[in-house]
Amino acid sequence: MRYVWGSATHQGMVRQNNEDSLFPDKSGESDGPAVLMVADGMGGHIAGEVASRLAINAAASADLDPDDRVAAANRAIREEVARQPDLEGMGTTLTLVELAPDRTARFGHVGDSRAYLYRDGELRQLTEDHTVAAEYVALGHISVDEMDEHPQSHMLTRCLGLTRFVNVDRIDLDLDPGDRLLLCSDGLNSMVPPNEIAKALANGSADEAAWNLVEAANKAGGHDNISVIVIDVVS
Ligand code: MG
Numbered sequence: 001m002r003y004v005w006g007s008a009t010h011q012g013m014v015r016q017n018n019e020d021s022l023f024p025d026k027s028g029e030s031d032g033p034a035v036l037m038v039a040d041g042m043g044g045h046i047a048g049e050v051a052s053r054l055a056i057n058a059a060a061s062a063d064l065d066p067d068d069r070v071a072a073a074n075r076a077i078r079e080e081v082a083r084q085p086d087l088e089g090m091g092t093t094l095t096l097v098e099l100a101p102d103r104t105a106r107f108g109h110v111g112d113s114r115a116y117l118y119r120d121g122e123l124r125q126l127t128e129d130h131t132v133a134a135e136y137v138a139l140g141h142i143s144v145d146e147m148d149e150h151p152q153s154h155m156l157t158r159c160l161g162l163t164r165f166v167n168v169d170r171i172d173l174d175l176d177p178g179d180r181l182l183l184c185s186d187g188l189n190s191m192v193p194p195n196e197i198a199k200a201l202a203n204g205s206a207d208e209a210a211w212n213l214v215e216a217a218n219k220a221g222g223h224d225n226i227s228v229i230v231i232d233v234v235s
Helices: 047-060 066-083 132-138 194-201 206-219
Strands: 002-010 020-023 028-030 034-042 094-099 104-110 114-119 122-125 169-174 180-184 226-234
Touching: 002 020, 002 034, 002 206, 020 047, 020 226, 034 047, 034 180, 034 226, 047 066, 047 094, 066 094, 066 104, 094 114, 094 180, 114 194, 122 194, 180 194, 180 206, 194 206, 206 226
Parallel strands: none
Antiparallel strands: 002 028, 002 226, 020 034, 034 094, 094 104, 104 169, 114 122, 114 180, 180 226
């Protein structure tokens, strides 16, 4: 099995810095195992960048499973806050996928970054957002279409760095040749509707698709940092 990916990140059109972190931050390929991830940091001053970078570095290390990677990321942020108390309150989302040589994918997810599967021309969101607005949808208070416009659409109910333990969403998926996976921070999906994301995934190499998505988010206003990893499952 061969996996080919394209990674793209951009600060967007409004923000002065980029608090997202990506792994790997360059395009590449692998027969598996491979781990790829997107983290969207938050916190004042430089804290968001520190949190997402710490999370990625901790989660990338060693032979961990998705749960342990996320736990290691959370621990790394907590330890840094213990060393530098002025960083208290920094946190990050983390959405990661482990790709195995046997064509299976294992996801670990906390926050409102997302993983999607693009298969046979259809885009399916694999992860659930851990936001107040998403909880309102689950409770039937608002519709899915109202979610992104909701004032609390970006208010997280779960993230790394704020608590000692964190609940991790786990998803396992069998992949088919021709599948495309997408990992992204909310700077993409808050600016670009699903049908436009699907259209961008329909064409080009993984690298081209990743940059086309970043460009689409910037053309729509680029209100947030944008990070995208497109992964092709090559037969
Ligand atoms: Mg964001």
